[in-house]
Amino acid sequence: MLTQHNHIVNEFWIAGVNYKRTDACARGEFAINPEQYNQLLSLAPDFGVKDLFVLSTCNRTEIYGIAETSEHLTNLLCNVCHGNKETFDSLAYVKKGNEAIEHLFKVAAGLDSQILGDFEILGQIKIAVKQAKAKGFINTYLERLLNCVMQSSKSVKTNTELSGGTVSVSFAAVQFIKENVQSINEKKIALVGTGKIGKSTCRNLIHYLDTHNITLLNRTAETAFDMAKELNLKSAPIENLSAEISSSEIIIVSTNAQEPVILKEHLVGCGPKLIIDLSVPCNVDPAAASLPGITLLNVDLLSRIKDETLEKRKLEVPKALNIIEEHIAEFNEWCDMRKHVPVLKEVKNKLKSIHIDAALLQNCFNTKEEVAKEQTIQSVINVLATKMRKYNAPGCHYIEAINDYIAYHA
Numbered sequence: 001m002l003t004q005h006n007h008i009v010n011e012f013w014i015a016g017v018n019y020k021r022t023d024a025c026a027r028g029e030f031a032i033n034p035e036q037y038n039q040l041l042s043l044a045p046d047f048g049v050k051d052l053f054v055l056s057t058c059n060r061t062e063i064y065g066i067a068e069t070s071e072h073l074t075n076l077l078c079n080v081c082h083g084n085k086e087t088f089d090s091l092a093y094v095k096k097g098n099e100a101i102e103h104l105f106k107v108a109a110g111l112d113s114q115i116l117g118d119f120e121i122l123g124q125i126k127i128a129v130k131q132a133k134a135k136g137f138i139n140t141y142l143e144r145l146l147n148c149v150m151q152s153s154k155s156v157k158t159n160t161e162l163s164g165g166t167v168s169v170s171f172a173a174v175q176f177i178k179e180n181v182q183s184i185n186e187k188k189i190a191l192v193g194t195g196k197i198g199k200s201t202c203r204n205l206i207h208y209l210d211t212h213n214i215t216l217l218n219r220t221a222e223t224a225f226d227m228a229k230e231l232n233l234k235s236a237p238i239e240n241l242s243a244e245i246s247s248s249e250i251i252i253v254s255t256n257a258q259e260p261v262i263l264k265e266h267l268v269g270c271g272p273k274l275i276i277d278l279s280v281p282c283n284v285d286p287a288a289a290s291l292p293g294i295t296l297l298n299v300d301l302l303s304r305i306k307d308e309t310l311e312k313r314k315l316e317v318p319k320a321l322n323i324i325e326e327h328i329a330e331f332n333e334w335c336d337m338r339k340h341v342p343v344l345k346e347v348k349n350k351l352k353s354i355h356i357d358a359a360l361l362q363n364c365f366n367t368k369e370e371v372a373k374e375q376t377i378q379s380v381i382n383v384l385a386t387k388m389r390k391y392n393a394p395g396c397h398y399i400e401a402i403n404d405y406i407a408y409h410a
Contacts, residue, residue, distance in 0.1 A: 009335060038131075053128050059113060125149075191214055192283075215236050250276075
């Protein structure tokens with residue numbers, strides 16, 4: 001798919017773990033929160049990495065970057081996450097060059113998501129890139145690649161039905177409740193965590209289940225209070241977690257803690273409960289599932305819920321792949337042009353030198369003429385760039401460009 005690259009393509013790596021080979025708890029060992037991300041970026045130069053970003057979601061943790069070997073990236077990642085390097089290496093996939101580029105395009109389009117076509121991934125990539133760019137880790141190559149990736153993903157969204165219908169992990173949770181819980185309006189729901197996923201889940205509960213019997217809890221009480229007020233719900237301080245767990249039939253957890261916030265002992269003797277853990281790493285102690293009457297679901301189990309929407313999405317995969325191929329070809333063309341940049345700069349400098357020498361001989365510098373000459377030089381360079389790309393013969397066109405410039409002023 002990609003042909004003539006400059007050497008930097010072969011230094012582009014991706015290493016990661018995802019839902020295909022790991023469960024939610026294992027992925028949680030390598031999840032990167034914002035604080036850890038900042039720490040990782042500050043340490044990157046010590047590991048020989050200057051260009052990188054990290055994508056950490058409930059489905060995957062992947063580090064993308066330019067380095068001599070993948071070890072530079074994986075050593076950096078494992079230096080800040082909770083998991084160890086040996087475990088990561090045993091679970092991870094590593095891709096290089098063209099394969100890594102194609103992987104990134106597919107991830108951004110939702111083709112590699114746990115639920116096919118999950119378009120939330122694009123927003124997650126943007127956040128990851130923004131944080132890395134703010135620290136100076138998105139340079140020319142990565143910036144161009146990511147621009148093409150974003151355009152490709154948006155084109156897939158616009159021109160296919162790959163993201164058609166309503167399917168996401170949060171929606172799958174609501175769908176499961178709808179299909180498995182009777183008299184939902186009589187059931188009290190405790191929603192722990194009011195971040196992006198929590199808010200999305202809450203809105204789905206209200207919209208699809210037509211219930212407001214929901215109590216919101218969050219580490220920052222004001223956030224839960226404001227959201228509850230907006231949606232006509234109840235809120236409670238996180239200190240009341242045990243009491244809310246005891247009095248609720250359904251508990252949904254979407255927190256971002258590194259350790260479980262709901263423990264087995266919270267649920268002992270509390271009766272039948274449906275608990276849905278949307279967090280990675282898991283924020284509900286898996287041992288709770290052993291208690292009588294406790295049904296515990298996590299993101300892996302929810303992702304197995306299939307319906308006709310997903311079957312329709314599968315039919316759109318070939319269209320999406322064709323769109324991706326077109327955008328990779330565009331990126332390939334840019335890469336081919338990058339190898340000509342030194343020659344183009346040399347020719348431009350030479351033409352400026354010719355102009356300056358001529359002006360000195362004539363002892364004549366005029367502002368309007370200077371602007372016109374600059375425009376002329378750029379026009380010549382643009383023509384040269386086109387010919388170099390088409391005919392791949394920079395030496396001949398070097399001389400031709402100088403002749404073209406002289407011809408403008410003959």
